[in-house]
Amino acid sequence: MAIFYCVPEMASPSSLLSEEQFLCSICLDVFTDPVTISCGHNFCMACISGYWNTTDQCPMCKQRFYTRTELRVNTFIAEMAAQFRKLVQVKAPSSPGEQPAEPEKLSCDVCTGKKLKALKSCLQCLTSYCETHLQPHVIAPALKRHKLIDPVDNLEDRMCKKHDRLLELFCKTDQTCVCQFCTETDHKTHHTTPLEEEFGERKAQLGKTESQVQQMIRERLQKVKDIKRSVEVSKKDAKREITDGVQFFTALVQSIERSQADLIAVIEKKQKAAEMQAEGLINELEQEITELKRRCTELEQLSHTEDHLHLLQRFPSLCSPMNTRNWSKISVYSDLCVGNLRRAVSQLEETVTKEMLKLCDAELKRVQQWSVDVTLDPDTRHHNLVMSEDGKKVRDGYRQHTLQHDPERFWNVPSVMGKEGFSSGRFYYEVQVEGKTTWFLGLMRESTNRALLLRSPDNGFWIARLIDDQFCPIGGTRVCLQKKLRRVGVFVDYEEGQVSFYDVENKSHIFSFIGDTFTEKLYPYFNPGRYDDGGGDNSAPLVITPVNHTD
Structure with a gap:
Protein backbone atom coordinates (compact mmCIF):
# COMPACT_ATOMS: atom_id res chain seq x y z
CA MET A 1 0.00 0.00 0.00
CA ALA A 2 2.92 2.33 0.67
CA ILE A 3 4.09 2.01 -2.87
CA PHE A 4 0.60 2.71 -4.21
CA TYR A 5 0.31 6.01 -2.43
CA CYS A 6 3.88 7.01 -3.05
CA VAL A 7 3.60 7.22 -6.81
CA PRO A 8 0.68 9.62 -7.11
CA GLU A 9 2.00 11.75 -4.26
CA MET A 10 5.46 12.27 -5.69
CA ALA A 11 4.52 12.20 -9.34
CA SER A 12 3.82 15.35 -11.30
CA PRO A 13 2.09 15.41 -14.69
CA SER A 14 5.47 15.64 -16.38
CA SER A 15 6.89 12.70 -14.44
CA LEU A 16 3.74 10.70 -15.08
CA LEU A 17 4.09 11.39 -18.77
CA SER A 18 7.50 9.79 -18.60
CA GLU A 19 6.04 6.61 -17.18
CA GLU A 20 5.80 4.65 -20.39
CA GLN A 21 4.22 1.68 -18.64
CA PHE A 22 0.86 3.50 -18.23
CA LEU A 23 0.34 3.92 -22.00
CA CYS A 24 -0.89 1.26 -24.41
CA SER A 25 1.49 1.02 -27.37
CA ILE A 26 -1.43 0.14 -29.67
CA CYS A 27 -3.91 2.96 -29.00
CA LEU A 28 -1.25 5.20 -27.38
CA ASP A 29 -3.75 6.18 -24.70
CA VAL A 30 -3.85 5.44 -20.95
CA PHE A 31 -4.60 1.79 -20.32
CA THR A 32 -8.24 0.72 -20.27
CA ASP A 33 -8.68 -2.73 -18.66
CA PRO A 34 -4.89 -3.39 -18.87
CA VAL A 35 -3.72 -6.96 -19.34
CA THR A 36 -0.24 -8.50 -19.25
CA ILE A 37 0.60 -11.11 -21.85
CA SER A 38 3.15 -13.91 -21.28
CA CYS A 39 6.11 -11.94 -22.74
CA GLY A 40 5.56 -9.28 -20.03
CA HIS A 41 4.21 -6.41 -22.17
CA ASN A 42 0.99 -4.61 -21.20
CA PHE A 43 -1.91 -3.56 -23.43
CA CYS A 44 -5.55 -2.62 -23.24
CA MET A 45 -7.66 -5.78 -23.31
CA ALA A 46 -9.66 -4.54 -26.31
CA CYS A 47 -6.51 -3.42 -28.17
CA ILE A 48 -4.60 -6.69 -27.85
CA SER A 49 -7.71 -8.74 -28.57
CA GLY A 50 -8.30 -6.83 -31.78
CA TYR A 51 -4.63 -7.01 -32.72
CA TRP A 52 -4.57 -10.79 -32.25
CA ASN A 53 -7.45 -11.11 -34.71
CA THR A 54 -4.95 -10.40 -37.51
CA THR A 55 -1.67 -11.81 -36.16
CA ASP A 56 -0.29 -14.04 -33.36
CA GLN A 57 2.67 -11.82 -32.42
CA CYS A 58 3.35 -9.33 -29.61
CA PRO A 59 3.11 -5.77 -31.01
CA MET A 60 6.23 -4.75 -29.11
CA CYS A 61 8.74 -7.62 -29.17
CA LYS A 62 7.17 -9.57 -32.09
CA GLN A 63 7.28 -12.84 -30.07
CA ARG A 64 4.99 -15.38 -31.68
CA PHE A 65 2.36 -17.23 -29.55
CA TYR A 66 1.17 -20.58 -30.76
CA THR A 67 -1.49 -20.84 -28.04
CA ARG A 68 -3.42 -17.82 -26.88
CA THR A 69 -3.59 -17.42 -23.06
CA GLU A 70 -6.69 -16.24 -21.23
CA LEU A 71 -6.51 -12.50 -20.69
CA ARG A 72 -7.14 -11.10 -17.20
CA VAL A 73 -7.13 -7.45 -16.06
CA ASN A 74 -3.99 -6.43 -14.15
CA THR A 75 -5.60 -4.62 -11.22
CA PHE A 76 -2.41 -2.90 -10.10
CA ILE A 77 -1.76 -1.35 -13.49
CA ALA A 78 -5.44 -0.54 -13.85
CA GLU A 79 -5.44 1.46 -10.59
CA MET A 80 -2.22 3.26 -11.55
CA ALA A 81 -3.65 4.06 -14.99
CA ALA A 82 -6.77 5.50 -13.37
CA GLN A 83 -4.63 7.85 -11.25
CA PHE A 84 -2.63 8.80 -14.36
CA ARG A 85 -5.79 9.56 -16.30
CA LYS A 86 -7.08 11.90 -13.58
CA LEU A 87 -3.85 13.88 -13.52
CA VAL A 88 -3.84 14.19 -17.33
CA GLN A 89 -7.44 15.41 -17.34
CA VAL A 90 -6.50 18.12 -14.81
CA LYS A 91 -3.52 19.17 -16.97
CA ALA A 92 -5.22 19.28 -20.35
CA PRO A 93 -7.49 22.36 -19.92
CA SER A 94 -4.69 24.49 -18.41
CA SER A 95 -2.16 23.70 -21.16
CA PRO A 96 -1.41 27.01 -22.95
CA GLY A 97 -0.16 25.32 -26.11
CA GLU A 98 -3.29 23.31 -26.87
CA GLN A 99 -6.39 24.67 -28.58
CA PRO A 100 -9.74 23.13 -29.43
CA ALA A 101 -9.80 21.93 -33.00
CA GLU A 102 -11.32 24.45 -35.38
CA PRO A 103 -13.97 23.12 -37.77
CA GLU A 104 -11.62 23.34 -40.75
CA LYS A 105 -8.57 21.97 -38.81
CA LEU A 106 -7.75 18.28 -38.35
CA SER A 107 -8.62 17.12 -34.81
CA CYS A 108 -6.90 14.63 -32.53
CA ASP A 109 -8.01 11.04 -33.08
CA VAL A 110 -7.43 10.11 -29.39
CA CYS A 111 -9.26 12.91 -27.59
CA THR A 112 -12.57 11.93 -26.07
CA GLY A 113 -15.24 14.52 -25.61
CA LYS A 114 -14.01 17.91 -26.79
CA LYS A 115 -11.57 17.33 -29.67
CA LEU A 116 -8.31 19.29 -29.68
CA LYS A 117 -6.41 20.36 -32.77
CA ALA A 118 -3.99 17.75 -34.06
CA LEU A 119 -0.33 18.72 -33.94
CA LYS A 120 1.19 15.77 -35.80
CA SER A 121 0.16 12.60 -37.62
CA CYS A 122 2.06 9.32 -37.16
CA LEU A 123 2.62 7.26 -40.31
CA GLN A 124 3.19 4.06 -38.30
CA CYS A 125 0.20 4.42 -36.00
CA LEU A 126 -1.96 6.02 -38.72
CA THR A 127 -3.26 8.37 -36.03
CA SER A 128 -3.26 12.15 -35.55
CA TYR A 129 -2.38 13.51 -32.09
CA CYS A 130 -2.83 16.72 -30.15
CA GLU A 131 0.05 18.06 -28.07
CA THR A 132 -0.89 15.98 -24.98
CA HIS A 133 -1.41 12.69 -26.78
CA LEU A 134 1.73 13.26 -28.84
CA GLN A 135 3.94 13.18 -25.73
CA PRO A 136 4.51 9.38 -25.78
CA HIS A 137 6.02 9.74 -29.27
CA VAL A 138 8.38 12.34 -27.88
CA ILE A 139 9.55 10.47 -24.78
CA ALA A 140 8.98 6.74 -25.33
CA PRO A 141 12.03 5.10 -26.99
CA ALA A 142 9.88 2.63 -28.93
CA LEU A 143 7.66 5.41 -30.28
CA LYS A 144 10.42 7.86 -31.05
CA ARG A 145 11.27 5.74 -34.07
CA HIS A 146 7.84 6.43 -35.59
CA LYS A 147 7.69 8.96 -38.42
CA LEU A 148 5.71 12.10 -37.64
CA ILE A 149 4.39 14.53 -40.24
CA ASP A 150 2.13 17.59 -40.26
CA PRO A 151 -1.49 16.61 -39.64
CA VAL A 152 -3.12 14.95 -42.64
CA ASP A 153 -6.49 13.36 -43.19
CA ASN A 154 -7.22 9.85 -44.51
CA LEU A 155 -4.15 8.22 -43.05
CA GLU A 156 -5.52 4.83 -44.02
CA ASP A 157 -4.81 5.77 -47.65
CA ARG A 158 -1.12 5.55 -46.77
CA MET A 159 -1.45 1.82 -46.11
CA CYS A 160 -1.06 -0.86 -48.76
CA LYS A 161 -4.51 -2.28 -49.46
CA LYS A 162 -3.08 -5.71 -50.18
CA HIS A 163 -0.56 -6.18 -47.35
CA ASP A 164 -1.87 -3.68 -44.77
CA ARG A 165 1.62 -2.18 -44.49
CA LEU A 166 2.85 1.41 -44.74
CA LEU A 167 3.47 2.69 -48.28
CA GLU A 168 7.10 3.70 -47.92
CA LEU A 169 8.55 2.91 -51.37
CA PHE A 170 7.92 4.14 -54.92
CA CYS A 171 7.91 1.78 -57.90
CA LYS A 172 9.38 3.67 -60.87
CA THR A 173 8.38 0.86 -63.23
CA ASP A 174 4.66 1.09 -62.48
CA GLN A 175 4.76 4.68 -61.19
CA THR A 176 2.95 3.83 -57.96
CA CYS A 177 3.59 3.77 -54.20
CA VAL A 178 4.20 0.30 -52.66
CA CYS A 179 5.02 -1.27 -49.29
CA GLN A 180 8.02 -3.44 -48.43
CA PHE A 181 6.03 -6.64 -48.99
CA CYS A 182 5.10 -5.48 -52.52
CA THR A 183 8.81 -5.45 -53.47
CA GLU A 184 8.97 -9.13 -52.56
CA THR A 185 5.90 -10.14 -54.60
CA ASP A 186 4.28 -8.22 -57.49
CA HIS A 187 7.08 -5.62 -57.78
CA LYS A 188 10.00 -7.95 -57.08
CA THR A 189 11.86 -7.21 -60.32
CA HIS A 190 10.83 -3.56 -60.50
CA HIS A 191 12.95 -0.50 -59.83
CA THR A 192 11.91 0.95 -56.47
CA THR A 193 13.24 3.84 -54.40
CA PRO A 194 12.35 5.27 -50.97
CA LEU A 195 9.49 7.74 -50.98
CA GLU A 196 11.83 10.44 -49.64
CA GLU A 197 14.14 10.07 -52.64
CA GLU A 198 11.32 10.10 -55.16
CA PHE A 199 9.78 13.00 -53.24
CA GLY A 200 12.96 15.03 -53.74
CA GLU A 201 13.03 14.31 -57.46
CA ARG A 202 9.36 15.03 -57.95
CA LYS A 203 9.58 18.22 -55.89
CA ALA A 204 12.41 19.45 -58.09
CA GLN A 205 10.31 18.52 -61.11
CA LEU A 206 7.38 20.38 -59.58
CA GLY A 207 9.55 23.48 -59.41
CA LYS A 208 10.33 23.21 -63.10
CA THR A 209 6.71 22.49 -63.92
CA GLU A 210 5.60 25.43 -61.81
CA SER A 211 8.02 27.69 -63.71
CA GLN A 212 6.64 26.36 -66.99
CA VAL A 213 3.06 26.88 -65.84
CA GLN A 214 3.89 30.40 -64.69
CA GLN A 215 5.46 31.06 -68.09
CA MET A 216 2.33 29.71 -69.77
CA ILE A 217 0.23 31.98 -67.56
CA ARG A 218 2.35 34.97 -68.52
CA GLU A 219 2.10 34.04 -72.19
CA ARG A 220 -1.65 33.69 -71.96
CA LEU A 221 -2.01 36.94 -70.05
CA GLN A 222 0.00 38.59 -72.80
CA LYS A 223 -2.20 36.86 -75.38
CA VAL A 224 -5.27 38.24 -73.58
CA LYS A 225 -3.74 41.72 -73.85
CA ASP A 226 -2.94 41.11 -77.52
CA ILE A 227 -6.48 39.91 -78.21
CA LYS A 228 -7.97 42.90 -76.38
CA ARG A 229 -5.67 45.18 -78.34
CA SER A 230 -6.71 43.40 -81.55
CA VAL A 231 -10.35 43.90 -80.61
CA LEU A 341 -30.95 56.02 -119.80
CA ARG A 342 -27.71 54.70 -121.23
CA ARG A 343 -26.01 58.08 -120.70
CA ALA A 344 -27.36 58.24 -117.13
CA VAL A 345 -26.07 54.77 -116.35
CA SER A 346 -22.73 55.64 -117.92
CA GLN A 347 -22.45 58.71 -115.68
CA LEU A 348 -23.41 56.60 -112.70
CA GLU A 349 -20.74 54.07 -113.63
CA GLU A 350 -18.16 56.85 -113.70
CA THR A 351 -19.25 57.92 -110.22
CA VAL A 352 -19.06 54.36 -108.89
CA THR A 353 -15.62 53.91 -110.44
CA LYS A 354 -14.40 57.12 -108.83
CA GLU A 355 -15.76 56.10 -105.41
CA MET A 356 -14.36 52.57 -105.81
CA LEU A 357 -10.92 54.04 -106.48
CA LYS A 358 -11.21 55.98 -103.24
CA LEU A 359 -12.22 52.81 -101.38
CA CYS A 360 -9.42 50.77 -102.93
CA ASP A 361 -6.93 53.45 -101.97
CA ALA A 362 -8.21 53.37 -98.38
CA GLU A 363 -8.22 49.55 -98.38
CA LEU A 364 -4.62 49.38 -99.60
CA LYS A 365 -3.52 51.82 -96.90
CA ARG A 366 -5.23 49.66 -94.26
CA VAL A 367 -3.62 46.40 -95.36
CA GLN A 368 -0.22 48.08 -95.60
CA GLN A 369 -0.27 48.57 -91.84
CA TRP A 370 0.27 44.78 -91.53
CA SER A 371 3.49 44.88 -93.55
CA VAL A 372 6.21 42.39 -92.57
CA ASP A 373 9.83 41.93 -93.54
CA VAL A 374 10.11 38.97 -95.91
CA THR A 375 13.43 37.36 -96.82
CA LEU A 376 14.02 34.48 -99.23
CA ASP A 377 15.11 31.11 -97.80
CA PRO A 378 18.20 29.81 -99.67
CA ASP A 379 17.63 26.27 -98.34
CA THR A 380 14.44 26.02 -100.44
CA ARG A 381 15.53 27.63 -103.73
CA HIS A 382 15.60 25.67 -106.98
CA HIS A 383 19.07 24.98 -108.42
CA ASN A 384 18.34 27.24 -111.44
CA LEU A 385 17.65 30.32 -109.35
CA VAL A 386 20.08 33.07 -108.38
CA MET A 387 19.46 35.02 -105.16
CA SER A 388 20.94 38.27 -103.91
CA GLU A 389 23.02 38.18 -100.75
CA ASP A 390 20.39 40.10 -98.79
CA GLY A 391 17.73 37.55 -99.80
CA LYS A 392 15.50 40.19 -101.42
CA LYS A 393 15.95 39.38 -105.14
CA VAL A 394 15.60 36.19 -107.17
CA ARG A 395 15.88 35.48 -110.91
CA ASP A 396 16.43 32.58 -113.27
CA GLY A 397 20.14 31.84 -113.64
CA TYR A 398 20.01 30.23 -117.11
CA ARG A 399 21.76 27.10 -115.82
CA GLN A 400 21.87 24.68 -112.92
CA HIS A 401 23.93 25.39 -109.82
CA THR A 402 25.41 22.75 -107.55
CA LEU A 403 23.38 22.77 -104.36
CA GLN A 404 23.28 20.45 -101.40
CA HIS A 405 20.28 18.13 -101.38
CA ASP A 406 17.66 19.25 -98.90
CA PRO A 407 14.14 17.82 -98.48
CA GLU A 408 12.88 21.39 -98.19
CA ARG A 409 14.30 22.36 -101.60
CA PHE A 410 12.26 22.76 -104.80
CA TRP A 411 13.60 20.38 -107.47
CA ASN A 412 10.93 20.31 -110.20
CA VAL A 413 9.81 23.95 -110.31
CA PRO A 414 12.12 27.02 -110.20
CA SER A 415 10.70 28.32 -106.92
CA VAL A 416 11.78 29.57 -103.53
CA MET A 417 10.00 30.20 -100.21
CA GLY A 418 10.28 33.01 -97.72
CA LYS A 419 12.17 32.29 -94.51
CA GLU A 420 9.42 33.57 -92.28
CA GLY A 421 6.23 31.54 -91.77
CA PHE A 422 2.97 32.80 -90.33
CA SER A 423 0.38 30.80 -88.41
CA SER A 424 -2.01 33.54 -87.24
CA GLY A 425 -3.05 37.14 -87.72
CA ARG A 426 -2.56 39.29 -90.82
CA PHE A 427 0.51 40.14 -92.87
CA TYR A 428 1.34 42.02 -96.06
CA TYR A 429 4.35 42.35 -98.34
CA GLU A 430 5.12 43.85 -101.76
CA VAL A 431 7.06 42.50 -104.73
CA GLN A 432 8.39 44.44 -107.71
CA VAL A 433 7.53 42.66 -110.99
CA GLU A 434 8.44 45.41 -113.45
CA GLY A 435 10.10 44.27 -116.69
CA LYS A 436 8.96 40.65 -116.41
CA THR A 437 6.82 38.76 -118.91
CA THR A 438 5.67 36.10 -116.46
CA TRP A 439 5.94 35.18 -112.75
CA PHE A 440 4.20 33.30 -109.93
CA LEU A 441 3.49 34.86 -106.51
CA GLY A 442 1.45 33.93 -103.44
CA LEU A 443 1.40 31.64 -100.40
CA MET A 444 1.95 27.95 -99.69
CA ARG A 445 1.43 25.55 -96.76
CA GLU A 446 4.49 24.42 -94.81
CA SER A 447 3.75 20.72 -95.38
CA THR A 448 3.05 21.03 -99.10
CA ASN A 449 4.97 18.60 -101.31
CA ARG A 450 7.68 20.68 -103.03
CA ALA A 451 7.73 18.28 -105.98
CA LEU A 452 4.13 19.01 -107.02
CA LEU A 453 3.63 20.47 -110.46
CA LEU A 454 -0.07 21.23 -109.97
CA ARG A 455 -0.09 24.22 -107.66
CA SER A 456 -3.65 24.99 -106.54
CA PRO A 457 -5.45 25.74 -103.26
CA ASP A 458 -6.42 22.06 -103.01
CA ASN A 459 -2.70 21.22 -102.99
CA GLY A 460 -1.74 23.95 -100.54
CA PHE A 461 -0.86 26.78 -102.97
CA TRP A 462 -2.66 30.15 -103.15
CA ILE A 463 -0.76 31.75 -106.00
CA ALA A 464 -1.34 33.78 -109.16
CA ARG A 465 0.56 33.95 -112.46
CA LEU A 466 1.09 36.75 -114.95
CA ILE A 467 0.74 35.54 -118.53
CA ASP A 468 -0.09 37.53 -121.69
CA ASP A 469 -0.62 40.64 -119.50
CA GLN A 470 -3.42 38.81 -117.72
CA PHE A 471 -3.56 38.14 -114.00
CA CYS A 472 -4.31 34.42 -113.67
CA PRO A 473 -5.10 33.09 -110.17
CA ILE A 474 -4.49 29.34 -110.21
CA GLY A 475 -7.86 27.89 -109.35
CA GLY A 476 -9.60 31.26 -109.93
CA THR A 477 -10.91 33.49 -112.73
CA ARG A 478 -8.55 35.44 -114.99
CA VAL A 479 -8.45 39.22 -114.60
CA CYS A 480 -7.69 41.46 -117.59
CA LEU A 481 -5.33 44.27 -116.57
CA GLN A 482 -5.78 47.79 -117.90
CA LYS A 483 -2.15 48.65 -117.16
CA LYS A 484 1.04 46.65 -116.81
CA LEU A 485 1.77 45.61 -113.25
CA ARG A 486 4.92 47.09 -111.74
CA ARG A 487 4.45 46.19 -108.07
CA VAL A 488 2.16 43.59 -106.50
CA GLY A 489 1.00 43.63 -102.90
CA VAL A 490 0.08 40.34 -101.19
CA PHE A 491 -2.14 40.40 -98.10
CA VAL A 492 -3.15 37.44 -95.91
CA ASP A 493 -5.81 37.26 -93.20
CA TYR A 494 -5.08 33.89 -91.59
CA GLU A 495 -8.22 33.63 -89.45
CA GLU A 496 -10.50 34.75 -92.31
CA GLY A 497 -8.87 32.35 -94.79
CA GLN A 498 -8.18 35.14 -97.28
CA VAL A 499 -5.27 35.81 -99.68
CA SER A 500 -5.54 39.08 -101.65
CA PHE A 501 -3.47 40.65 -104.44
CA TYR A 502 -3.19 44.41 -105.10
CA ASP A 503 -1.86 46.64 -107.86
CA VAL A 504 0.21 48.94 -105.65
CA GLU A 505 0.89 51.58 -108.30
CA ASN A 506 -2.79 51.95 -109.27
CA LYS A 507 -3.92 51.40 -105.66
CA SER A 508 -6.48 48.83 -106.74
CA HIS A 509 -7.56 45.37 -105.69
CA ILE A 510 -6.94 42.64 -108.28
CA PHE A 511 -8.15 39.31 -106.86
CA SER A 512 -8.78 37.45 -103.58
CA PHE A 513 -8.86 33.80 -102.59
CA ILE A 514 -11.55 33.62 -99.90
CA GLY A 515 -13.31 31.02 -97.77
CA ASP A 516 -10.27 28.82 -97.08
CA THR A 517 -9.40 27.37 -93.67
CA PHE A 518 -5.74 27.62 -92.72
CA THR A 519 -4.55 25.10 -90.13
CA GLU A 520 -0.77 25.26 -90.42
CA LYS A 521 2.03 27.72 -91.06
CA LEU A 522 1.97 29.64 -94.38
CA TYR A 523 5.06 30.83 -96.26
CA PRO A 524 5.43 33.43 -99.05
CA TYR A 525 6.03 31.74 -102.42
CA PHE A 526 8.10 33.13 -105.32
CA ASN A 527 8.72 31.84 -108.84
CA PRO A 528 10.39 34.33 -111.22
CA GLY A 529 9.73 32.11 -114.24
CA ARG A 530 12.40 31.00 -116.69
CA TYR A 531 14.41 33.70 -118.46
CA ASP A 532 12.59 33.17 -121.79
CA ASP A 533 9.07 32.48 -120.42
CA GLY A 534 6.13 34.56 -121.60
CA GLY A 535 7.33 35.14 -125.14
CA GLY A 536 10.10 37.57 -124.27
CA ASP A 537 13.06 38.45 -122.07
CA ASN A 538 12.06 37.42 -118.55
CA SER A 539 15.48 37.80 -116.96
CA ALA A 540 14.45 40.64 -114.63
CA PRO A 541 14.34 39.57 -110.97
CA LEU A 542 11.46 39.49 -108.54
CA VAL A 543 12.33 42.05 -105.85
CA ILE A 544 10.88 42.14 -102.34
CA THR A 545 10.55 45.88 -101.74
CA PRO A 546 9.93 47.96 -98.60
CA VAL A 547 6.33 49.05 -98.17
CA ASN A 548 5.81 52.76 -98.75
CA HIS A 549 3.16 53.77 -96.20
CA THR A 550 1.33 56.71 -97.79
CA ASP A 551 -0.95 59.09 -95.92
Missing part, protein backbone atom coordinates in the same frame (compact mmCIF):
# COMPACT_ATOMS: atom_id res chain seq x y z
CA GLU A 232 -9.72 47.62 -80.13
CA VAL A 233 -7.93 47.80 -83.47
CA SER A 234 -10.76 45.81 -85.03
CA LYS A 235 -13.29 48.24 -83.57
CA LYS A 236 -11.40 51.17 -85.06
CA ASP A 237 -11.12 49.37 -88.41
CA ALA A 238 -14.81 48.50 -88.33
CA LYS A 239 -15.74 52.07 -87.48
CA ARG A 240 -13.54 53.37 -90.29
CA GLU A 241 -14.97 50.85 -92.76
CA ILE A 242 -18.51 51.77 -91.72
CA THR A 243 -17.67 55.44 -92.24
CA ASP A 244 -16.12 54.74 -95.63
CA GLY A 245 -19.01 52.49 -96.59
CA VAL A 246 -21.60 55.07 -95.54
CA GLN A 247 -19.76 57.77 -97.48
CA PHE A 248 -19.51 55.53 -100.53
CA PHE A 249 -23.15 54.49 -100.55
CA THR A 250 -24.32 57.99 -99.64
CA ALA A 251 -22.40 59.37 -102.61
CA LEU A 252 -23.72 56.53 -104.75
CA VAL A 253 -27.33 57.10 -103.66
CA GLN A 254 -26.98 60.83 -104.18
CA SER A 255 -25.53 60.22 -107.63
CA ILE A 256 -28.34 57.80 -108.44
CA GLU A 257 -30.93 60.29 -107.20
CA ARG A 258 -29.33 63.08 -109.25
CA SER A 259 -29.13 60.86 -112.32
CA GLN A 260 -32.74 59.80 -111.80
CA ALA A 261 -33.88 63.39 -111.40
CA ASP A 262 -31.88 64.51 -114.46
CA LEU A 263 -33.21 61.60 -116.51
CA ILE A 264 -36.80 62.36 -115.53
CA ALA A 265 -36.31 66.08 -116.25
CA VAL A 266 -34.82 65.39 -119.69
CA ILE A 267 -37.52 62.90 -120.58
CA GLU A 268 -40.31 65.20 -119.35
CA LYS A 269 -38.81 68.14 -121.25
CA LYS A 270 -38.58 66.13 -124.43
CA GLN A 271 -42.05 64.76 -123.89
CA LYS A 272 -43.42 68.27 -123.43
CA ALA A 273 -41.65 69.43 -126.59
CA ALA A 274 -43.07 66.45 -128.46
CA GLU A 275 -46.56 67.24 -127.18
CA MET A 276 -46.24 70.88 -128.25
CA GLN A 277 -44.97 69.79 -131.65
CA ALA A 278 -47.86 67.38 -132.01
CA GLU A 279 -50.33 70.03 -130.93
CA GLY A 280 -49.03 72.45 -133.59
CA LEU A 281 -49.19 69.76 -136.26
CA ILE A 282 -52.72 68.82 -135.24
CA ASN A 283 -53.87 72.48 -135.44
CA GLU A 284 -52.33 72.83 -138.86
CA LEU A 285 -53.92 69.57 -140.02
CA GLU A 286 -57.30 70.63 -138.69
CA GLN A 287 -57.08 73.93 -140.62
CA GLU A 288 -56.21 72.06 -143.80
CA ILE A 289 -59.06 69.62 -143.17
CA THR A 290 -61.50 72.55 -142.78
CA GLU A 291 -60.28 74.11 -145.99
CA LEU A 292 -60.50 70.81 -147.84
CA LYS A 293 -64.02 70.21 -146.59
CA ARG A 294 -65.05 73.68 -147.77
CA ARG A 295 -63.60 73.03 -151.24
CA CYS A 296 -65.20 69.58 -151.33
CA THR A 297 -68.58 71.20 -150.64
CA GLU A 298 -68.09 73.77 -153.39
CA LEU A 299 -67.02 71.09 -155.84
CA GLU A 300 -70.08 69.02 -155.01
CA GLN A 301 -72.33 72.02 -155.52
CA LEU A 302 -70.64 72.96 -158.79
CA SER A 303 -71.02 69.38 -160.06
CA HIS A 304 -74.84 69.77 -159.83
CA THR A 305 -75.10 73.12 -161.59
CA GLU A 306 -76.58 73.45 -165.15
CA ASP A 307 -75.20 76.93 -165.60
CA HIS A 308 -72.51 76.56 -168.20
CA LEU A 309 -70.98 79.96 -167.63
CA HIS A 310 -70.83 79.62 -163.83
CA LEU A 311 -69.08 76.18 -163.98
CA LEU A 312 -66.49 77.46 -166.47
CA GLN A 313 -65.78 80.52 -164.35
CA ARG A 314 -65.39 78.59 -161.01
CA PHE A 315 -63.59 75.57 -162.34
CA PRO A 316 -60.07 77.07 -162.48
CA SER A 317 -60.06 78.17 -158.82
CA LEU A 318 -61.66 75.02 -157.42
CA CYS A 319 -59.56 72.55 -159.37
CA SER A 320 -56.20 74.23 -158.92
CA PRO A 321 -53.76 72.55 -156.40
CA MET A 322 -54.22 73.67 -152.82
CA ASN A 323 -51.32 75.14 -150.78
CA THR A 324 -51.02 72.19 -148.32
CA ARG A 325 -48.05 70.41 -146.66
CA ASN A 326 -46.76 67.00 -147.70
CA TRP A 327 -47.60 65.04 -144.52
CA SER A 328 -46.10 61.73 -145.66
CA LYS A 329 -42.71 62.62 -144.13
CA ILE A 330 -44.05 64.31 -141.00
CA SER A 331 -44.10 62.25 -137.77
CA VAL A 332 -43.76 62.64 -134.00
CA TYR A 333 -41.09 60.32 -132.46
CA SER A 334 -42.40 58.02 -129.72
CA ASP A 335 -38.86 56.96 -128.56
CA LEU A 336 -37.84 60.34 -127.20
CA CYS A 337 -35.73 58.83 -124.34
CA VAL A 338 -33.47 56.68 -126.54
CA GLY A 339 -29.88 57.01 -125.22
CA ASN A 340 -30.86 59.02 -122.14
